[in-house]
Amino acid sequence: MLEINKLRENVSGAIELLKTRNKDFTSEVNSVIAADDKRKSIQVELDATLAESNGLSKQIGDLFKSGKASEAQELKAKTAVLKEKSHALKEEMHSMEKQIKEILYLIPNVPNLTVPAGKDDSDNAKIDEEGTMPDLHAEALPHWEIADKYGLIDFELGVKITGAGFPVYRGKGAKLQRALINFFIDEASDAGYEEVIPPHLVNEASGIGTGQLPDKEGQMYHTEVDNLYLIPTGEVPITNIYRDVIIKESEFSHKLCGYTPCFRREAGSYGKEVRGLNRLHQFDKVEIVRVEHPDNSYAVLDEMVEHIKGLLRKLELPFRTLRLCGGDLGFTAALTFDLEVYSAAQKRWLEVSSVSNFETYQANRLKLRFKNSEGKSQLAHTLNGSALALPRILAALLENNQDEKGIRIPEALVKYTRFDYITE
């Protein structure tokens, strides 16, 4: 969530930038400031009341000790009124604090200056495009038919075992999946990221820490008996490694990567958008996470995008980079780049990575700080990106690399798959 004191420094500026999200947060911002003003005035009164009451308590103690019990009794009577008053003020304080928090939860991150205004994904700004479009033969198939033809993925079996959106990968399909995971992890390790294997279920505090709770509760699977959530992305457990942590300024950067399955309820999704591997309830992803000094975080964001482009080049997939417009920007992000690969048989661009700088929005909830050069605690910046999400990569690989012989495996992957063609 936003830091209220930072918000106060430039209220109108924040309101203006928030407008690029294609929504007006003027009333939320104004009401949170008003609520904070009220909170302050209550606190001044409360502090004064408590100060008086603390002073009396001290006197009473001294009087008892020096044996002046009757004088002490007199003072005791006076404290009753103060106690009542401070109780009432405390209650008001709590309700104001709660109100402030609730409004802050409704306000998304302030977009970076470079975020284009826009309504939805059609307004995202294309930055670049790279790679050669495959020239498919006439009988080219969409990936779900390829997967079926070569026995790589059994969607029906997943339906039996669990339900729609939980595919069973088998044979070379499973091996290809595992190869991609290892390839992505190795590439991240080579780029200096420490590999972690985090828990796949998280508690409520972690969900709040990275911003999935309370806003997006319905998107996560929830285990009621234990009150745990299945992770929708590795971002949640990996970033929460840094919850309630104060790091040393000299220790920047923190670079972590990890493979996790991801679980998403995807309530409300339907139609051809979700066909095959396009949208699943369970999928695999390698995530890269950074904790950075505020002065450095945007350079790091570019570096992360470059890392991901490198992966796509090695996989020989045509891709493009988008700068998300305000309307498509995630709630907690200040700036996001999406990378999309072209899936030739579907003739569609598929999002395979989303790389974001959250600035201090997550760090504020996480209480993730560092000691700055003045010795003061300051919120760090968090960033993360998919490097990469597997299913759509798989879809593009299958569709783009099909020829008369079968499916060609890109060179860089062969040492992981230990086969270079998928044939019938």
Place this chain on the structure above:
RNA sequence: GGAGAGUUGGCAGAGUGGUCGAAUGCGGUGGUCUUGAAAACCAUUGUGCGGCAACGUACCGGGGGUUCGAAUCCCUCACUCUCCGCCA
């Protein structure tokens, strides 16, 4: 699942009703000494909120209560650990 113990500052760990924002040690920072470093010694060192500041106030896992006064007593919730049981 059963029984017990615990949760205190960056870390370790003391503190059972006022003199406790909290001993002590480690760590951090500054200094003395030294050619330099180490050691030793001295000083300093938590966070939030309000305030220009002085200062005030809150925080000893969370919430509530008793009391003039709570880290300390009571209730409640969460978590951690140990032993037993079950189990990969």
